[in-house]
Amino acid sequence: NVLIQVNDTQIELSLNLLENLSAYDYSQLLQEHLNLKTALGENGVVLTEENEGESHSIQTWSQVLEFMVSFGKKGMYIQRYKGLGEMNPEQLWETTLDPTIRTLKKVKVEDIVESDGIFTILMGDQVEPRRNFIVENALRVKNLDV
Numbered sequence: 001n002v003l004i005q006v007n008d009t010q011i012e013l014s015l016n017l018l019e020n021l022s023a024y025d026y027s028q029l030l031q032e033h034l035n036l037k038t039a040l041g042e043n044g045v046v047l048t049e050e051n052e053g054e055s056h057s058i059q060t061w062s063q064v065l066e067f068m069v070s071f072g073k074k075g076m077y078i079q080r081y082k083g084l085g086e087m088n089p090e091q092l093w094e095t096t097l098d099p100t101i102r103t104l105k106k107v108k109v110e111d112i113v114e115s116d117g118i119f120t121i122l123m124g125d126q127v128e129p130r131r132n133f134i135v136e137n138a139l140r141v142k143n144l145d146v
Contacts, residue, residue, distance in 0.1 A: 036064060 044059030056067050081087055084096065096102060109115050121129045 036061075040064065 040058065040061075044057060056063075058064055058067055084092060087095070118133075121133050124130070
């Protein structure tokens with residue numbers, strides 16, 4: 001494990017986490033860390049939201065994270081559905097059918113046999129092949145929406 005200390009705060013990262021970060025991801029993470037460290041300085045900073053006019057005094061890394069998460073969620077409303085059939089007509093129009101905001105993409109199936117095999121594993125009645133697929137590919141996941 002790797003121990004990172006910032007002022008009085010210690011963060012322990014497992015080597016598994018570091019192994020799973022690609023070189024590009026890690027260099028980007030390191031650069032963002034250095035940018036934040038420079039901006040935060042020893043006395044902290046005051047962040048002001050342009051549209052709201054609210055000021056926030058930030059002095060610790062946890063306050064930076066707290067601010068970024070709350071700022072990023074402003075004005076957002078997240079609702080999850082299993083399928084389009086669960087939406088009412090207005091929601092379907094806003095999210096899927098409105099031609100001014102929708103994006104249509106053409107998907108080409110290059111290898112129909114491989115695609116069918118993956119669909120059978122992931123959507124089939126057999127649990128064990130699906131479980132094996134998830135275990136074998138878990139470390140390759142880049143973006144996961146649970």
